[in-house]
Amino acid sequence: MDDPCHLSDEQLLTRLDVLAKVEREHLHDFLACLGEADRRKLPEARGYSSTFEYCVRGLKLSEDESYRRIQAARAGVRRPELLSALADGELSLTAVSKLAPHIHRDDAPEIIARAQGKDTREIEALLAPLRPEPEKRVTVRTVSVVMRDERDQGPPVVSTRVDFSFRGSLALRQAIEHAKGLLAHKFPFGELDHVLLEVLQDYLERHDPQRVLDLGRTTAARSSSRIAASVRRAVWARDGGRCSYIGPEGVRCQSRRMLELDHIKPKALGGGSDVNNLRLLCRPHNDAERRRVLGEGKLSTDLAHAKSVDNSNLRNQP
Ligand SMILES: [Zn+2]
Incomplete structure (x- = not known):
């Protein structure tokens, strides 16, 4: 060969x-x-x-x-x-x-x-x-687990963990897979406990009455640079919650992982934050677009970077 x-x-x-x-x-x-x-x-x-x-x-x-x-x-x-x-x-x-x-x-x-x-x-x-199975009882137990460090060096450490066991709906599984995909940049191995904790903390930050009061002061200043929720929802719906990249052979990327909002015409070149100028791209394709823009030599790193600044908060999408 x-x-x-x-x-x-x-x-x-x-x-x-x-x-x-x-x-x-x-x-x-x-x-x-x-x-x-x-x-x-x-x-x-x-x-x-x-x-x-x-x-x-x-x-x-x-x-x-x-x-x-x-x-x-x-x-x-x-x-x-x-x-x-x-x-x-x-x-x-x-x-x-x-x-x-x-x-x-x-x-x-x-x-x-x-x-x-x-x-x-x-x-x-x-x-x-x-093959239907009988319904299962929900159990939550605190357990002690013996843990070793990754290289198996040093004495084992006993750590307190919680053992959750329950059956959920297909919708829950879908939601978990979706969240894993969106958080893949942070938890590449999709550890369930990390992903669920992140999602729950995010919910609590926005809905716990005390947190909402604390956050209200700090987020007001930032919100003007964000893309409107209605626009993000519209882009999400139009692209089907998947990366919208289409390769040279006409193959469309179907990824639901690490989705980011991309300005088709960069903001720094006057591109607007409206539905027509925004699309969903997965992180690898957004990176490839950024490299393509940089490769053309017309834009500075700052301008290329501007293509990705509004990618936050996609995890809040339906
Ligand atoms: Zn993609």
């Missing part, structure tokens, strides 16, 4: 496209063969205690990989359309292993058809009603 360093951008992307397709086809073939070997009980005949042991010891796969592949391969014996969808990129290996426990149902073909093209979360939502 050519050294990737010597490929043009175009060649590199085409190559990755081809390799991903080849990888999916290889995975399809691997699972079809593994399913057949498993059906014939060949691993046992060759001295392995199970197909799992054969995958780990014989084929050198990790335990996790072996588990998911065997699950998918067995499902593929019964429902070959699962493996075809995998080869076509309509289902991932994770999706196939999530569907696997449901393949014996009469309506399995319909479920498999509906799952195609959906992401893992959407498939979980699709499958959830098939």
Whole structure:
């Protein structure tokens, strides 16, 4: 293979496209063969205690990989359309292993058809009603946890934590995912406790009567430079709460993470803070736009920076 360093951008992307397709086809073939070997009980005949042991010891796969592949391969014996969808990129290996426990149902073909093209979360939502679980009691317990520092040096520290356990609605999950995306610049790993604390503190700052009184004095001075809430809401609704960047091939970025309001014509060049001159961009695309503006050499760093000054408070959007 050519050294990737010597490929043009175009060649590199085409190559990755081809390799991903080849990888999916290889995975399809691997699972079809593994399913057949498993059906014939060949691993046992060759001295392995199970197909799992054969995958780990014989084929050198990790335990996790072996588990998911065997699950998918067995499902593929019964429902070959699962493996075809995998080869076509309509289902991932994770999706196939999530569907696997449901393949014996009469309506399995319909479920498999509906799952195609959906992401893992959407498939979980699709499958959830098939296995209803009893309601769970809400518990909040204070617990002591032994913690070590990241390099595992020094004596362990006992820390007081709170263990929350409850079931929430799909709307809550959606709201949490949305907040994680908007706070990704601050919490790149999306730690749930940090994200929820940030959101709750933000709410309390605005609604706790005492805080509102304290803040009223300091925010009045700043509010004149902000973009009106009605404008932010209108831009948000028009762009569908997603990054509005469209690449040279016409592919639109769908990101909901780290969204910022971008002035299409920079404020410093006379661009207004109205709906027509504003759009939602994710942080990477806003950065790319800034680099593009800088690259043209017409603007100073200050002007380029002015493109991003009004990006605050998008987390308050619906
Ligand atoms: Zn984007």
